[in-house]
Amino acid sequence: MVGRSEESRQAILHSTLTLLGVGESEGTTIQRLTVEAIAKHAGVSKATIYRWWGTKAAVVIDAFASEYVRHTPVRDDLPFEEALREHVLSVVRQYAGPDGRLVAQLVAESQYDSAALQEFHDRFWTARRTAAITLVRRGMDEGVVRSDVDAGMLANLVYAPVYLRLLLHDGELTDDFAALVAELALAGIRVR
Amino acid sequence: MVGRSEESRQAILHSTLTLLGVGESEGTTIQRLTVEAIAKHAGVSKATIYRWWGTKAAVVIDAFASEYVRHTPVRDDLPFEEALREHVLSVVRQYAGPDGRLVAQLVAESQYDSAALQEFHDRFWTARRTAAITLVRRGMDEGVVRSDVDAGMLANLVYAPVYLRLLLHDGELTDDFAALVAELALAGIRVR
Amino acid sequence: MVGRSEESRQAILHSTLTLLGVGESEGTTIQRLTVEAIAKHAGVSKATIYRWWGTKAAVVIDAFASEYVRHTPVRDDLPFEEALREHVLSVVRQYAGPDGRLVAQLVAESQYDSAALQEFHDRFWTARRTAAITLVRRGMDEGVVRSDVDAGMLANLVYAPVYLRLLLHDGELTDDFAALVAELALAGIRVR
Amino acid sequence: MVGRSEESRQAILHSTLTLLGVGESEGTTIQRLTVEAIAKHAGVSKATIYRWWGTKAAVVIDAFASEYVRHTPVRDDLPFEEALREHVLSVVRQYAGPDGRLVAQLVAESQYDSAALQEFHDRFWTARRTAAITLVRRGMDEGVVRSDVDAGMLANLVYAPVYLRLLLHDGELTDDFAALVAELALAGIRVR
DNA sequence: CGATAAACGAGACGGTACGTCTGGTCTTGTG
DNA sequence: CACAAGACCAGACGTACCGTCTCGTTTATCG
Secondary structure, three states: OOOOOHHHHHHHHHHHHHHHOOOOOOOOOOOOOOHHHHHHHHOOOHHHHHHHOOOHHHHHHHHHHHHHOOOOOOOOOOOHHHHHHHHHHHHHHHHHOHHHHHHHHHHHHHOOOHHHHHHHHHHHHHHHHHHHHHHHHHHHHOOOEOOOOOHHHHHHHHHHHHHHHHHHOOOOOOHHHHHHHHHHHHHHHEOO | OOOOOHHHHHHHHHHHHHHHOOOOOOOOOOOOOOHHHHHHHHOOOHHHHHHHOOOHHHHHHHHHHHHHOOOOOOOOOOOHHHHHHHHHHHHHHHHHOHHHHHHHHHHHHHOOOHHHHHHHHHHHHHHHHHHHHHHHHHHHHOOOEOOOOOHHHHHHHHHHHHHHHHHHOOOOOOHHHHHHHHHHHHHHHEOO | OOOOOHHHHHHHHHHHHHHHOOOOOOOOOOOOOOHHHHHHHHOOOHHHHHHHOOOHHHHHHHHHHHHHOOOOOOOOOOOHHHHHHHHHHHHHHHHHOHHHHHHHHHHHHHOOOHHHHHHHHHHHHHHHHHHHHHHHHHHHHOOOEOOOOOHHHHHHHHHHHHHHHHHHOOOOOOHHHHHHHHHHHHHHHEOO | OOOOOHHHHHHHHHHHHHHHOOOOOOOOOOOOOOHHHHHHHHOOOHHHHHHHOOOHHHHHHHHHHHHHOOOOOOOOOOOHHHHHHHHHHHHHHHHHOHHHHHHHHHHHHHOOOHHHHHHHHHHHHHHHHHHHHHHHHHHHHOOOEOOOOOHHHHHHHHHHHHHHHHHHOOOOOOHHHHHHHHHHHHHHHEOO
C-alpha cells in the first residue's frame, strides 16, 4: 500500500483557503468557489479531490478547521465574570473578521448538506461550546451561576446573540456589542 | 402598456410553494428548486419569472411571505411575563414545522445574496421582532424590564436561542425548550 | 415555436470539417476530435451539439455528407467499359486524398456505433453504389454484362478491392491500381 | 534476471478474450473494453499490462492471435477450383461468427493506431492471404489462372467482397454468398 | 544459502473528455 | 406588447479511463 499524498492534501486545503480569501478581506464565497478552481490552483486533478472529500463543503470545512480554528481560550487566572467577558470579546472579534463570513457560509451550506452540518458540529461548534461550558461549570462550582439549568443551555445564551448577528447581519460585531452580550448573559444566568 | 399578468404571478408563487412542499413535510430545498421547474409547473415562461423577480431567492421569499407568514400575535390581555412566554411558544412551534426549514434556507441564501438578505429583513425579521419589541416596551413601561438597554437588544435575547437551534440543528424545538428560553430571557432582562 | 439556429448548425459542421482537416492533409482523426473542441471552435455550447446530434460520429457524418460528397458521376456518353474504367478511376482518386482517410474512419466508427453505420449506409454507401449499379444495368441491357447475378453484387466487385486497400492500407490507391481493378471486375462480370 | 511472469501473461490474454466474449456471442467491444477491466479481471496491475504491451489494441491482437486464429487450410487434394470454393466458404463461415465481429473491430482500431495496423497485417492478414496466394499460384502453374497479373491482386478478389460485407454490414455472410464470391472471382481470374 | 535486482500487486496521481445540468439571455410568433 | 415556448452560451458538475508513477513484496537466479 502506498497511501495518499500528503503534498496534494496540503495543496488542496491551502488553495481552498487562498481562493476563499481567508485572512484577506478579498475572496469568493463557498458557493462561487468551484472544485475545478481548487484543482487548478492546487495543481491537482479534480478526481483527487473527489476521491478524498466527495463534496466541496467537506473540503472547505477541512481546510478551515485544519488551519484556522483560532483558539479563543478561557482564562483560568481571571475571576469568573471577567473571564466570561474576555471570552465573548475574543469570539466576537474573530467573527467580525473574514473568519466570521466563512463560518456564516458554512452554516448556510449545512442547511442543504447534512454531512456538512455534522462536520460543522464536530469540528467547530462542539469545540467552541466546550470552552463556554467549562467556564459556566466553574461558575456553578463557585456558586455564582444557577445550577438548576443545563450548562450547555446557559452557554448558548452567550453564543446565540453573536451567531444571530453574524447570520442575519443584524448589526456590527463590535466590542460594545460583545460587552452587552456578556452583561445580559450574566444577568440571565447569575444566581439571584 | 398592458401590465403584468396577475394570473401568472399567482401561478408562479403558488407553484413555488407547492414544489417546496410548504405545508407538507415533503418537498425540495431552495437550492434544488430550479427556476425551470417553477416555470414548467406554473405553465409560464422562464423569461417571465426573470422579468419580474430576477432571482430564485426573490421568488421564494415573495411566495413564502405572501401566503405563509403566520401571525404569532402578542397578547395584550395577558400579564407581561405570561404574554412573553406565550409568544416564544408560538414562535418555537411554528419553526418546529416545515416553515422552520424554509426560514433556515432563506437565511442560508442570505449569506450569498444580499438582495435576499434585504428582503428577508424587510419581510420577516423586522415584522417578527417588532412584536417582541412592542412587548418589551410594555414591560419597560410597567417597570418590570430594565430600561437601560436597547429594547431591540433585549428582544433578541428571545429569538437568538431559537434561531441558533433552528440553524445549527442543535436540539429539537420543543415546548420545553420554549419555556426555558422564555425563563432565561426574563431572568436576563428583568429589573432586579 | 422558434426552431433551431441555422447559424449554429453551419458553424458546428464547418468547424468539424476544419478540425478534421478535410481538404488539407493536416487534421485530427475522428477519435481524437472532441465535442468540446468543436464547440469551442464553433463558438457554441456543448449542449447545443448534444441537443441536435447526440453523438460525435453523427456530427462528423452530417458535416462530411453535407459538403463533401463529391460526385463521381457515371458518364452516359462513353461506351460501357470505358465509363466503368472512368468511374473506378474517379473513386480511387477521391479516396487517395484526405476524403479517403475520413471515410475509413467513418467505417471504423460504424463498427462500434450502429447508428453511425446506418447513417453511413444512407448518406454514402447507397449513393455511391447506385452509380455503379446503374452502370452495370446499362451493361446488362447492352448484353455485355451477365444478367444471371444480382447487379448489386456485381457492382461490389468494383468497390470491394478499393475499400479493402483503403481500410487495410494494403498498398497505394494509384491510377494503375484503378485500371487493374476495373479490368478484373470487367473480366468477372462480362458475358463470355 | 528474473523474466516476465508467464502466469500473468496468460491471465491477461485470457481475461481479454473472456471480457470480449470471444466464442460466445456476448461481450464488449474493443472500444468499451478498458485496460483497467482487464487488469482487475486478471488480478494483475495495470502497470504490468503497459510494461509488456503498451496499447490496448496490442493486447487484444495478441490475445486473439495466440488462441483464436482458426486454420482455414487450403486443400491440396482437391481440384483447383473446388479448393478455392472450399477455402472461401471456410473464411466466410469463420467471419460469420463472433470472430468476424472482432476482426472488424481490429480493422477499426487500425484506422487510428498504425502499430495495430502493422500487427494486424503481420498476424492476420498476411497469413490469410498467403493461403490464397499459394492456391492462385497453383492455378497459374496448372495454366487455369491468368498469370499476367500479380497473384496477390488476384487473391484479393476473393477476400475483398468478404471484408466489404463484414465491415459495412452489407448483407449476411451466408454460404450462398461464399459460393457467389468464389464464382465471380474465378470468372475474373480464369484464363479465357 | 543468502543477496540482489527484476517484475510484480496495488492503487494514487495529473490529465482530459465525457454527457448532463442549470442559470440567465435572447428570439420568434401568438393572443 | 406581455407572454409561452424554447433555443442558446456559458461553464460547473461528478464520472470514467488514460498512461505514469511511486511504493513495498515476492521470486528466481547468481555470487
